[in-house]
Amino acid sequence: MAMLGLMLVAALCLGSASAASLGAVLTEGGMVSGDNYGVSGLFRYMDVFKGIPFAAPPGRFEKPKPHPGWDGILKAKDYRKRCLQVNLVQTETRGDEDCLYLNVWVPQGRKEVSYNLPVMVWIYGGGFLVGASNGANFLDNHLYNGEEIANRGNVIVVTLSYRVGTLGFLSTGDDGIPGNYGLWDQHAGIAWVHRNIRAFGGDADNITVFGESAGGASVNFQLISPKNKGLIRRGISQSGVALCPWAVNRNPREFAELVATRVHCPTDDKMAACLKMTDARTLTLAGSLNMHASAAAPVVQKLVLSPVIDGDFLPDEPANLFVNAAEIDYIIGANDMDGHLFAGLDVPSLNQPLHSTPLEDLKTLVAALTKEKGPQAAELAYGEYSHTWGKKPTKEEIKRAVVEVETDYIFLVPTQAALYQHNSVATTGRTYSYLFSQASRNPGFPSWMGADHAEDLQFVFGKPFATPLGYWPKHRDVSGYMIAYWTNFAKTGDPNKGESKVPVTWPAFNQETHQYVDINHRMGRNSVKQKMRLRFVNYWTNTYASLPTIY
Template sequence: MRHAKKLVLFTLFAMNLIEQPAPEVTIEQGTLSGKINTEGTVFEYIGIPYAVVNITNRFQAPLPPPTWKGVYQAVDEIYSCPQATKYGVMGTEDCLRANVYVPVGAQGPLPVMVFIHGGAFIFGSGGKLLYGPEFLVKHNVILVTFNYRLGALGFICLGIKEAPGNAGLKDQIAALRWIKKNIAAFGGDPDNITIFGESAGAASTSILLASEATDGLFNRAIVQSGSSITNWAINKNPVWVASLLTKELGYDTKDPHEIYNILSKLPYKELIALKPIKPLGLYFDTELLHIPCIEKPLPGVEPVLTDLPYNLLSKKPKNVSVIYGSNNKEGYFLVARETPETLVKKNSHYLFASDLEFDNEDIAAKEAKKVKEFYFGTKGINQGTIMKLVDVYTHLYFEMPTLLETDLMVAANNTIVYNYYFEYSGSRNVLKSRTTFKDDDGACHADELFYLFNSRIWPFSVNRRDKKIVDWITKLWTNFAKYGHPTPDFQSDLPVRWIPSNRENKNFLYINDELKMGSLPNVASYNLWKYMYNNYRRTNLSSYF
């Protein structure tokens, strides 16, 4: 009976705590109030509008945020920007909301970490369903997450003033400007902001590193399993891609103005629901339609990208410290979708993407044979060599672009670069657990996220083995945000000293049951892809319009 009373009292306490408001905060837009999380450790300000988008500025940069009178209740999560799900199109067009998580009792000004969610530029959100704040915020940092436009709404690129391109990236920049202007009111330090992202969020982070539009908006960056110089980050034919949408509606046109007139008037749910098939040639391209583009110069329009990220990073890299990394078996989630039939078809494709270009098809075929023999020898692609295909996906789409971007950054005199390789397999490797490789070693794409974030989608408690990884990786990431070094000299609670890479050597932190420093993984694969991209990388802008 005594235990039952204690349980009732605890339950009433927890219920009461949920209803407790966080301290009011006054920003330029007005005064807002949040709430305290159930554990009483985090002040949550959820669903704050940081910019405005509606049908009047569809496909364009967002409008300034709204103001309000009274106290805005920042307690309701706007789930997402519009995206296709198995339940139909979810989300609302007016979706540009930020979530600010502040540690209770911490003394400011606090370092600020801004996370950019992934999802192939077509799905996802910054909400707590995946990105719960507790693991990071306990280290006395402020975490900010946010939504940005996805799919056709975020990445239609027609090269005209009405649809210049990269609206989703312009949302991200608007969010960073909002944070820079307002975070001090929450106790954050506007001069100590770290951006980080995973997958499409990592490609976005890398693009923001390359873009001149973001100068002065952040101080450090963490790029997890993505890159602006990967083959799936930049649209090589954006008007043609947009024409595939109008073709689904019965229009056969490649005129940008005609395409805009059709798509701008379409209800957003109908636009997002369009799923044309992207014809693929011999190259190992992805089927992603709506991704960032190189923008044509237009009067009165601020661009995000005026050149290829590779060219921008080569010519004028920011003096910003960066952590780059990937997981050792990223390709599990892609290979899990393959069938015996699709595997056979892959034998007739080049095992590289169309961000490479060749003087003629004979050279392309010769180099493709070199890549295929490197991974598969004489056996070809089939069920028996499926793990080699995992390596192809891992290396081509994620690991090697990250390494080649590292090469660009360490070539800059003032850039400090840290590299990691995440190999850990535990009970929080969520994406791998949903594939046929759930019992295999290694970490799938996105598996590290659930050691950084207290995801509500994975409600299982953290076991002792996983807790060690949670503690390590969150400490490393927040140390980097606080001090610019993930293992500063004055700390002794981490079992390793993370050594940055340099022009002569890439130094890697291997994250597994042990933390240890090591050299470049997969040296032969790196040399192969470095040769390919050094000799055949497509850098001519004319082929991207």
């Protein structure tokens, strides 16, 4: 046994001595070097590059420009600062204007470096207000660490930064400050990957862009913009699409004038010039959630720093641009209780287990969400969500209805609309639909609680494998399923076909069968379902949409 142990140590040492590594890589800006280390799996290694600039430090309210390059070898071993943004409580700022960097994970075998691997580019969420390419960080455990996806799926993972908040999405609605700078940053990052990823062992013609929440909507915008023609092969939108009610600001001038007033700029033809000269941190704070809309308005109605139809990156309404994604394979889905995060803020009694949620709170919420269509819309919507109740609804029925209303309105129904839209115009592009329903791990939530907003992220990024003590085996199961589906899809355009085994065959979506897969740790033959919340999808997309706008 001792001899066997010595032989194993010798083999491991030999393996590490001959570990495949890219070493320094030549990019268009110059040479970059990263880290190489062993990962789980027999003789598996990972090349990691953190903080590679994909554009020059951005000018204020300007599109990104090419990076001028550097001399020598750039050490790409540390994450760079996030783009300048408000903190989570919206009272201070953090980050920097010089922020257009990306990170790359390249899986390697023992002897030969990887070649022609599929590439997955991650776009983070955060309401277009906050976020970072490395994600939340606790004890150097970064949420958007691409190692588990790259290693388990044998793909290259890239995470990129983009401007958010005022600096990323303020628009005067004219040529002064057209807006969409965050979307242009994403585009610049994707284009950089397309031009440079071959040097890292990637297939420049097989790029999948994936993201969650505002990142999911961003993926949708990137797929349908004519600016990305030929750059993207596939897309995955998790809990966010371009058709979400918060994804497009159709009255940007109003908010630009509000920001201008708060930073003491005029609101006439000198507004744009003044805003461009204003201190960046002052501008960023002026675009916080606390600076606009009535305090009683639902949170979703305060998310107004978002993309605009600028006649350039987005030349038309998003619904009219899906034809640009006709040849792109697309996975679209949502979490079954995506709206819970927002509902808990809008209706505080929701998360107080010992207190009932008054029926009036539900009616008030419905009225606020349907305000533009008037009282009739609120009455019809309330009728839809209470149609199964008896004369005296239970405490749980009312609370669940609050969550369902916000989930449907903010996330689920728009994702379904995008599915139908993509499928109706697709030529060679395939469409796949999913619902993520793994019960929340939050011990404070009620027993009926499903998957809250952003709870899918830990599973997509393999946290149950990276930090096993924090999870149960069932969580590793669902994480393995998601990584397998996502990376198979990146390889082949079919989540079932690739190197990774999946628990159930996921059928493509079409308008005859309306099939989707329900993702959780109990996956089996009953996980393929049909007509996701069709009654409520029909209400919002047909009945509600056909009502006249009053406000």
